[in-house]
Amino acid sequence: MQIKEKSTEELIQISNKIRERIIDVVSRKGGHFSSTLGAVELTLGMHKVFDVRKDPFIFDVSHQCYAHKLLTNRWEEFETVRQFDGMCGFTKPKESDADYFVAGHSSTSISIATGAAKAIKLKNEDRVPVVMIGDGSMSAGMVYEAMNELGDLKLPVVIILNDNEMSIAKPIGAISKYLSKILAGKFYQSFKARVDKFIRNNMPEGTTYLAKRVENSIKLITPGILFEELGIDYIGPIDGHDIEEIIDTLTIAKSMNKPVIVHARTTKGKGYKIAEGQHEEWHGVGPFNIEDGEFIKKSSDKSATAVYSDALLNLAEKYDNVVGVTAAMPSGTGLDKLLDKFPDRFWDVAIAEQHAVTSMAAMAKEGFKPFVTIYSTFLQRGFDQIVHDVCIMGLPVVFAMDRAGIVGNDGETHQGVFDISFLRFIPNMVLFAPRDNQTLNFALDFAYSLDKPCAIRYPRGAFKELDYKANPFVLGKSELLKDGKSNKLFIAYGAGVSKAIEVEKLHEEDIAILDLRFVKPLDKDMLIKLSEKYNSWYIFSDSQKQGGVASAILELLSEENILNISVNSFEYNDIFIEHGDTKLVEKSLELLADQLVKKVI
Numbered sequence: 001m002q003i004k005e006k007s008t009e010e011l012i013q014i015s016n017k018i019r020e021r022i023i024d025v026v027s028r029k030g031g032h033f034s035s036t037l038g039a040v041e042l043t044l045g046m047h048k049v050f051d052v053r054k055d056p057f058i059f060d061v062s063h064q065c066y067a068h069k070l071l072t073n074r075w076e077e078f079e080t081v082r083q084f085d086g087m088c089g090f091t092k093p094k095e096s097d098a099d100y101f102v103a104g105h106s107s108t109s110i111s112i113a114t115g116a117a118k119a120i121k122l123k124n125e126d127r128v129p130v131v132m133i134g135d136g137s138m139s140a141g142m143v144y145e146a147m148n149e150l151g152d153l154k155l156p157v158v159i160i161l162n163d164n165e166m167s168i169a170k171p172i173g174a175i176s177k178y179l180s181k182i183l184a185g186k187f188y189q190s191f192k193a194r195v196d197k198f199i200r201n202n203m204p205e206g207t208t209y210l211a212k213r214v215e216n217s218i219k220l221i222t223p224g225i226l227f228e229e230l231g232i233d234y235i236g237p238i239d240g241h242d243i244e245e246i247i248d249t250l251t252i253a254k255s256m257n258k259p260v261i262v263h264a265r266t267t268k269g270k271g272y273k274i275a276e277g278q279h280e281e282w283h284g285v286g287p288f289n290i291e292d293g294e295f296i297k298k299s300s301d302k303s304a305t306a307v308y309s310d311a312l313l314n315l316a317e318k319y320d321n322v323v324g325v326t327a328a329m330p331s332g333t334g335l336d337k338l339l340d341k342f343p344d345r346f347w348d349v350a351i352a353e354q355h356a357v358t359s360m361a362a363m364a365k366e367g368f369k370p371f372v373t374i375y376s377t378f379l380q381r382g383f384d385q386i387v388h389d390v391c392i393m394g395l396p397v398v399f400a401m402d403r404a405g406i407v408g409n410d411g412e413t414h415q416g417v418f419d420i421s422f423l424r425f426i427p428n429m430v431l432f433a434p435r436d437n438q439t440l441n442f443a444l445d446f447a448y449s450l451d452k453p454c455a456i457r458y459p460r461g462a463f464k465e466l467d468y469k470a471n472p473f474v475l476g477k478s479e480l481l482k483d484g485k486s487n488k489l490f491i492a493y494g495a496g497v498s499k500a501i502e503v504e505k506l507h508e509e510d511i512a513i514l515d516l517r518f519v520k521p522l523d524k525d526m527l528i529k530l531s532e533k534y535n536s537w538y539i540f541s542d543s544q545k546q547g548g549v550a551s552a553i554l555e556l557l558s559e560e561n562i563l564n565i566s567v568n569s570f571e572y573n574d575i576f577i578e579h580g581d582t583k584l585v586e587k588s589l590e591l592l593a594d595q596l597v598k599k600v601i
């Protein structure tokens with residue numbers, strides 16, 4: 001859509017049309033909702049003042065990018081947002097040249113802009129990176145690493161701080177309080193008013209020394225002083241829904257030819273009354289009824305998250321050294337219940353996975369038993385902290401990795417498929433997994449009793465209910481669920497167990513099934529014993545093949561010089577897995593039970 005020549009009136013009409021389209025499509029298909037509704041005018045401002053064909057448009061997380069997509073030739077295609085084979089819910093350069101960078105994990109935008117600005121300078125080009133970042137995403141360390149350099153280099157970058165005073169949940173921490181204080185403006189204004197009065201009443205014209213001191217103290221509380229001190233000019237706060245004010249401010253910011261933050265106040269959910277304001281449940285939604293905002297419920301099965309949350313609550317009630325942390329995902333991880341019940345022992349540390357890991361390492365050192373509860377995909381951020389601060393120290397921190405496996409509509413950036421690969425090679429780490437709700441309860445008991453770092457994983461949504469009796473975990477011990485009459489053995493890990501059972505039922509042969517339980521340490525005795533009876537092994541796990549479960553088993557077979565076994569992995573291949581309904585994605589990967597059974601035959 002060409003908007004460069006549009007008047008303010010026309011832009012207001014366009015903003016209404018964009019909102020209608022977002023509300024209509026998301027109400028039927030689901031998707032990220034309130035962030036993008038709140039960012040419509042700011043996005044229009046970006047497109048009016050900057051040139052998307054040459055200036056890098058960088059959206060942090062990019063869950064707020066729907067208006068941008070609609071403005072860049074994707075009006076019709078938007079119907080397919082987050083659907084299998086359809087448009088991605090995040091920015092994706094493969095989808096459009098207007099999408100400068102992939103995003104999905106937060107707080108990368110200012111680093112991207114800084115890199116782009118350096119390149120633009122070296123290439124001597126006339127382009128200016130423009131960033132949109134939310135207040136919640138200002139908590140992560142990367143933002144400050146980037147500003148530290150950007151403010152020093154003074155390269156032209158315009159950063160729009162889209163402040164709706166919300167993360168997914170209520171934002172946490174000192175930075176968030178600082179931003180809110182600026183928005184409220186009360187402290188600044190009342191102080192300034194008092195100082196003005198003092199100068200007027202007490203100082204003769206031209207008074208120098210004292211006047212300067214007073215002036216300096218005003219400067220100290222100027223809004224945005226934090227950014228100014230870092231070398232980044234600050235403008236704001238402005239009304240992030242007033243198109244004219246946005247365009248004027250962005251025009252000035254762009255002309256300044258240095259790093260500038262434009263602080264805009266917005267309302268999350270703007271334009272859909274029921275979602276407007278601080279309503280966590282409207283951040284990301286499934287289909288809903290537009291008239292009354294009722295969500296169309298899909299499944300009533302208890303999610304693995306809810307089972308984990310209840311089990312951890314039980315543990316926390318029993319043992320007062322149990323503590324835990326979430327990084328800005330209280331309801332997503334089920335830690336909200338624990339934050340309510342034990343506010344002194346459970347923390348939301350905001351988007352700060354690295355800090356979450358290291359601070360809990362220190363708590364473990366002090367004798368507490370921390371449960372670091374982070375989605376598999378976001379724990380990637382805390383990798384070095386797991387190696388350096390937890391595992392070298394051998395501290396008994398539990399990593400509870402929610403959203404393991406294919407997560408569905410979020411896609412590539414959010415698939416929880418790498419955790420086994422990136423944790424398995426770390427010395428001291430123990431990796432085990434529940435196969436269903438009951439074993440998830442046992443997994444927590446075992447994790448509590450273990451005096452080493454360990455990680456468990458469980459999927460988005462609900463486990464399948466299984467007929468096998470659940471038993472407590474014993475370190476390094478697997479469980480043979482059934483013997484078989486053929487030469488085949490199914491070895492399954494975590495949610496892979498239900499898949500193996502499903503395939504076995506569809507298969508005409510009677511096949512043995514082993515629930516591996518531990519991928520580190522492996523149950524060496526059991527695997528050696530089974531190698532004497534079965535020589536065709538099939539590995540089931542909803543995780544990456546490279547460095548995964550089959551790799552671990554092959555390493556063992558090779559070490560033991562057992563060379564007569566064929567090992568077939570049904571883990572994920574070496575690709576980034578696209579978004580869409582989980583079943584359809586699995587089908588495209590040929591990993592549905594009826595597809596696997598043919599491969600086994």
Ligand SMILES: Cc1ncc(C[n+]2csc(CCOP(=O)(O)OP(=O)(O)O)c2C)c(N)n1
Pocket residue numbers: 035036061063064104105106133134135136137138164166167168268283327328329351353378381
């Ligand atoms: C590293 C990382 N941790 C957690 C998340 C999950 N997450 C996505 S959006 C979001 C809130 C971001 O808040 P803000 O930037 O203020 O955007 P808003 O939704 O308010 O527009 C969170 C925690 C993420 N995407 N990346």
Ligand SMILES: CC(=O)[C@@H](O)[C@H](O)COP(=O)(O)O
Pocket residue numbers: 061063104168283284332403407410460
């Ligand atoms: C953008 C983002 O990272 C989150 O909003 C994420 O999409 C939440 O995923 P769940 O729906 O699995 O909690």
Ligand SMILES: [Mg+2]
Pocket residue numbers: 134135136137162163164165166167
């Ligand atoms: Mg926000």
